[in-house]
Amino acid sequence: MKKFLNRPENFVLESVSGFAESHADFVAMNPAPLYLRRRSPKRKGVAVISGGGSGHEPLDIGYVGTGMLDAACPGAVFTAPTPGQVVAAAESVARADGVVLIVKNYVGDLKSFELARDMLDLPVSWVLVNDDVAGVGPDHPAGRRGIAGTVIVEKIVGAAAERGMSLTDCKRVGDKANQATATMSVALTSCSVPGAAATFEIGAHEMEMGVGLHGEPGRTRIPTMSANEIASALVEQISEDLQFRQGGAVLLFTNGLGGTPLGELYLLHAAARAELMRRGVEVKRSLVGNYATSLESAGASLSVCTLDDELLGLWDAPVRTVALRW
Amino acid sequence: MKKFLNRPENFVLESVSGFAESHADFVAMNPAPLYLRRRSPKRKGVAVISGGGSGHEPLDIGYVGTGMLDAACPGAVFTAPTPGQVVAAAESVARADGVVLIVKNYVGDLKSFELARDMLDLPVSWVLVNDDVAGVGPDHPAGRRGIAGTVIVEKIVGAAAERGMSLTDCKRVGDKANQATATMSVALTSCSVPGAAATFEIGAHEMEMGVGLHGEPGRTRIPTMSANEIASALVEQISEDLQFRQGGAVLLFTNGLGGTPLGELYLLHAAARAELMRRGVEVKRSLVGNYATSLESAGASLSVCTLDDELLGLWDAPVRTVALRW
Numbered sequence: 001m002k003k004f005l006n007r008p009e010n011f012v013l014e015s016v017s018g019f020a021e022s023h024a025d026f027v028a029m030n031p032a033p034l035y036l037r038r039r040s041p042k043r044k045g046v047a048v049i050s051g052g053g054s055g056h057e058p059l060d061i062g063y064v065g066t067g068m069l070d071a072a073c074p075g076a077v078f079t080a081p082t083p084g085q086v087v088a089a090a091e092s093v094a095r096a097d098g099v100v101l102i103v104k105n106y107v108g109d110l111k112s113f114e115l116a117r118d119m120l121d122l123p124v125s126w127v128l129v130n131d132d133v134a135g136v137g138p139d140h141p142a143g144r145r146g147i148a149g150t151v152i153v154e155k156i157v158g159a160a161a162e163r164g165m166s167l168t169d170c171k172r173v174g175d176k177a178n179q180a181t182a183t184m185s186v187a188l189t190s191c192s193v194p195g196a197a198a199t200f201e202i203g204a205h206e207m208e209m210g211v212g213l214h215g216e217p218g219r220t221r222i223p224t225m226s227a228n229e230i231a232s233a234l235v236e237q238i239s240e241d242l243q244f245r246q247g248g249a250v251l252l253f254t255n256g257l258g259g260t261p262l263g264e265l266y267l268l269h270a271a272a273r274a275e276l277m278r279r280g281v282e283v284k285r286s287l288v289g290n291y292a293t294s295l296e297s298a299g300a301s302l303s304v305c306t307l308d309d310e311l312l313g314l315w316d317a318p319v320r321t322v323a324l325r326w
Numbered sequence: 327m328k329k330f331l332n333r334p335e336n337f338v339l340e341s342v343s344g345f346a347e348s349h350a351d352f353v354a355m356n357p358a359p360l361y362l363r364r365r366s367p368k369r370k371g372v373a374v375i376s377g378g379g380s381g382h383e384p385l386d387i388g389y390v391g392t393g394m395l396d397a398a399c400p401g402a403v404f405t406a407p408t409p410g411q412v413v414a415a416a417e418s419v420a421r422a423d424g425v426v427l428i429v430k431n432y433v434g435d436l437k438s439f440e441l442a443r444d445m446l447d448l449p450v451s452w453v454l455v456n457d458d459v460a461g462v463g464p465d466h467p468a469g470r471r472g473i474a475g476t477v478i479v480e481k482i483v484g485a486a487a488e489r490g491m492s493l494t495d496c497k498r499v500g501d502k503a504n505q506a507t508a509t510m511s512v513a514l515t516s517c518s519v520p521g522a523a524a525t526f527e528i529g530a531h532e533m534e535m536g537v538g539l540h541g542e543p544g545r546t547r548i549p550t551m552s553a554n555e556i557a558s559a560l561v562e563q564i565s566e567d568l569q570f571r572q573g574g575a576v577l578l579f580t581n582g583l584g585g586t587p588l589g590e591l592y593l594l595h596a597a598a599r600a601e602l603m604r605r606g607v608e609v610k611r612s613l614v615g616n617y618a619t620s621l622e623s624a625g626a627s628l629s630v631c632t633l634d635d636e637l638l639g640l641w642d643a644p645v646r647t648v649a650l651r652w
Contacts, residue, residue, distance in 0.1 A: 002514040002533065004553040004590040004626065006597075014553075015589040018596030022612035057588040188328040207328065227330040227340075259585045261621045262383040263341040264330040270344030271332075286348035290616070295587045296624060300330065325651050 001192040001296070008195025012054045016074055019061055023322045026065050033082065035089035036061050037071040046161040046170045047071070047094040050102040050154055051086060052109055053078040055193070056213055059150060059292040062323030068158035069102075069321070070094075077193045077295075078214045080108035086116035090124075098123030098167040100174065102154055104146030105130035125167050127174030129153050131183040131303060133241040134210025134219045147213045148255040148292040148301045149181040152315075155324065159317035177311060182241040184210065184234040185301030187257060188224070191215040191294050209233070213257075213294045227264075231271035234302045239279065242306055249284040251315060252276065253303040258293035260300055265289065272302050285315060291323065327518040327622070334521025338380045342400055345387055349648050352391050359408065361415035362387050363397040372487040372496045373397070373420040376428040376480055377412060378435055379404040381519070382539055385476060385618040388649030394484035395428075395647070396420075403519045403621075404540045406434035412442035416450075424449030424493040426500065428480055430472030431456035451493050453500030455479050457509040457629060459567040460536025460545045473539045474581040474618040474627045475507040478641075481650065485643035503637060508567040510536065510560040511627030513583060514550070517541040517620050535559070539583075539620045553590075557597035560628045565605065568632055575610040577641060578602065579629040584619035586626055591615065598628050611641060617649065 005011060013034065020029035020036060027036045035051070050060045051073030060072040071089040073081035090099050099120070103113045105128055117124045131149025156177040160170045187208045192198040192215070199215035202208050207230075210219030225233070244250075254269035256262070269288045276283055284307060292301075305311065319326055331337060339360065346355035346362060353362045361377070376386045377399030386398040397415040399407035416425050425446070429439045431454055443450045457475025482503040486496045513534045518524040518541070525541035528534050533556075536545030551559070570576075580595035582588070595614045602609055610633060618627075631637065645652055 002530070002550055002624065004556065004586065004594045006552045006554055006593070011589070011593065014596055015593040018592035018594075018599075018614070021599065022592065022595060022614050054589060055587070057592075062588075204328070224328055226332045228332055230330065258587050259622055259624075260330065261381070261584050261619060262388075262616070263337070263380060263621075266344035266348065266383075267332070267337065267341040268330045268344075269348060270340055273344075273347065288344070288348050290588070293587060295589075296585055298328065298585075298622060 001198060003194055005194050011194045012074060012076055016061065026322055030088065030092065033085040033088045035071050035073045035085055036064050037089065037093050038064055041093045042070060044095050044097060045164050046097045046167050047090065047099040048102065048158050048161045049086065049089055049099055051075065051081040052104050053080060055295045056293050058323035063154050063321045065321030067162045067317055067319035068154055068324065080106065080112045083112050083115035083119060086113055087119050090120055090122065094122050098125065100125045100127060100157055100167065100170045102127045102129060102157060102174065104150055105144060123167055125171040127153060127157060127171055127178065129178050131178060131181045132212065133182045133184055133237055145212050147183050147185065148253060148303045149178065149183045151291050152181050152251065152253060152303060152305050153177045155319060156311060156314045159314040162317065173310065173314060177305065180311060181303055181305040182238045183301050183303040184237040185299060186230055186234065187211040187218065187297050187299035189259060189298040191297040211299065213292060215294050215297060227268050228271045231268055231275050235272055235275040238302060238304050242304060244279060244281045246280040249282045249307050250276065251285040251287065251305040251307055252283045253287040255292050255301045255303065256290040257297035257299035258290055259296040259298035262289065265300060268300055327524060329520055331520050337520045338400060338402055342387065352648050356414065356418065359411040359414045361397050361399045361411055362390050363415065363419050364390055367419045368396060370421050370423060371490050372423045372493050373425040374428065374484050374487045375412065375415055375425055377401065377407040378430050379406060381621045382619050384649035389480050389647045391647030393488045393643055393645035394480055394650065406432065406438045409438050409441035409445060412439055413445050416446055416448065420448050424451065426451045426453060426483055426493065426496045428453045428455060428483060428500065430476055431470060449493055451497040453479060453483060453497055453504060455504050457504060457507045458538065459508045459510055459563055471538050473509050473511060474579060474629045475504065475509045477617050478507050478577065478579065478629065478631050479503045481645060482637060482640045485640040488643065499636065499640060503631065506637060507629055507631040508564045509627050509629040510563040511625060512556055512560065513537040513544065513623050513625035515585060515624040517623040537625065539618060541620050541623060553594050554597045557594055557601050561598055561601040564628060564630050568630060570605060570607045572606040575608045575633050576602065577611040577613065577631040577633055578609045579613040581618050581627045581629065582616035583623035583625035584616055585622040585624040588615065591626060594626055
């Protein structure tokens with residue numbers, strides 16, 4: 001796979017440095033251990049930290065800023081950050097009010113964040129993200145994976161912390177957002193880690209349902225379908241998990257995996273929105289774009305978050321980060 | 327090429343409808359003739375309109391909003407809008423102060439906008455964008471193409487109009503921004519129009535220098551190079567055009583063609599920035615992302631805009647659109 005790349009082993013540091021230089025009004029970078037934090041850390045209140053493998057940009061570094069993350073720790077490509085990164089990031093931004101760690105449900109991420117938690121001399125709380133309803137098999141012993149729904153959870157917890165909510169409440173709304181969110185994804189092509197071959201191959205007339213964010217094979221491989229049929233299939237899977245109420249209001253988040261044009265994402269979003277309306281569900285908020293990617297994969301995920309007044313208010317709260325602003 | 331698609335002939339309308347539904351707080355859509363306008367049109371002042379083939383999203387529809395475009399006319403994929411679209415868009419948003427049409431330098435776009443200009447009973451001015459320094463051949467009789475620099479020109483003219491500058495001054499700063507901007511691009515892969523085969527093929531170890539925004543072949547095909555070497559080659563070409571002053575300040579815009587991961591764009595941006603610094607040029611502002619795309623092409627362009635105080639002030643002025651906000 002052709003890439004804009006110098007030496008594969010320098011990819012993450014060069015890329016994150018470019019990000020930090022370009023957005024010096026939002027973030028400051030610590031090179032070793034590597035983390036990004038808000039340029040002007042909060043004086044008080046709960047700090048919110050996330051992190052994970054690189055290759056999902058703008059997740060998580062693009063969400064550092066007012067109303068979302070206080071710091072993010074980018075690991076190697078598709079590899080969890082080290083405990084040392086998490087500890088250093090937390091110590092640079094956390095105050096007496098403590099820190100919430102937002103962790104995607106993968107074995108490596110859990111291990112790193114658990115070790116970091118034990119090393120921190122601070123009140124630490126924890127929100128696990130496991131929004132993927134693809135029903136993964138025994139190769140994922142941690143269970144349901146955390147994928148695009150992470151963006152929603154980070155936004156909700158960040159807004160809560162910005163409002164001055166307690167550590168307990170920040171965790172409560174984070175857990176609520178995670179439970180209210182279900183994601184199902186589809187890939188048309190795989191991707192390749194810099195310096196490596198493609199993770200897997202998908203045939204010219206096939207697509208992979210239920211892929212994760214790491215170019216990993218999904219649940220089933222089926223012949224390509226129309227966008228309307230894909231939207232129906234993804235919404236059906238999400239619906240089995242969330243058990244929509246008639247007349248309920250949701251956030252619909254159509255996320256690109258990195259290699260799909262924006263025009264196709266909007267077309268898929270319109271199809272998913274129509275499918276939800278047929279099921280009596282009101283799409284009250286929309287988010288469309290490449291927000292949690294898998295390098296250059298062509299593909300998309302649909303996330304649905306059922307909104308109560310508290311979640312809607314936190315979603316609508318002002319946010320000022322590189323990748324999400326309103 | 328696998329795509330999220332229903333019927334190819336419905337692609338643009340379904341996609342633009344999805345965009346308009348998702349961003350109803352920013353834009354309103356007129357389905358036939360197709361255009362998008364600000365949800366709340368300006369009461370007075372110069373209106374700014376652009377448009378062009380679809381497949382370049384977020385260009386131009388993502389730039390409709392406060393401080394940038396008043397309306398945008400999306401044509402069929404890689405095809406100029408009709409004069410009727412431009413006329414209808416202009417009549418819906420233009421006031422007595424007149425309208426600036428921002429036109430990319432392609433034969434089809436010129437013809438449509440010229441016809442529209444003749445049909446409009448309004449003061450009409452014109453900014454031509456031709457930032458591409460690839461030095462295209464006889465297959466582009468209009469001369470230098472308008473590519474990613476369009477985003478810069480639209481931002482500058484939009485800010486001028488929002489400030490209440492006259493039609494004459496809006497045109498003046500638009501022409502100045504265009505003349506101050508040079509873009510050079512490189513593609514690692516081509517793309518395919520919905521329902522059609524790939525526009526051209528690039529070998530597994532080759533890249534195409536000087537491509538445009540329509541998946542069209544470029545100026546030279548060369549073996550792949552490192553990101554640092556690519557940045558140097560692109561900056562060299564730009565430098566021959568702009569003739570940098572020592573100590574001059576520029577905006578550096580690293581644009582993805584649609585299929586390149588954000589992490590690679592930031593890495594390329596850092597390399598280009600370093601190359602400009604070696605030439606004694608200060609990168610005072612940065613923009614990095616997929617802002618003017620070519621469907622799913624993997625590739626990127628570098629645009630450099632030399633900034634004087636007026637252009638810097640207009641660039642920094644507040645903007646509130648779907649794709650650009652500060």
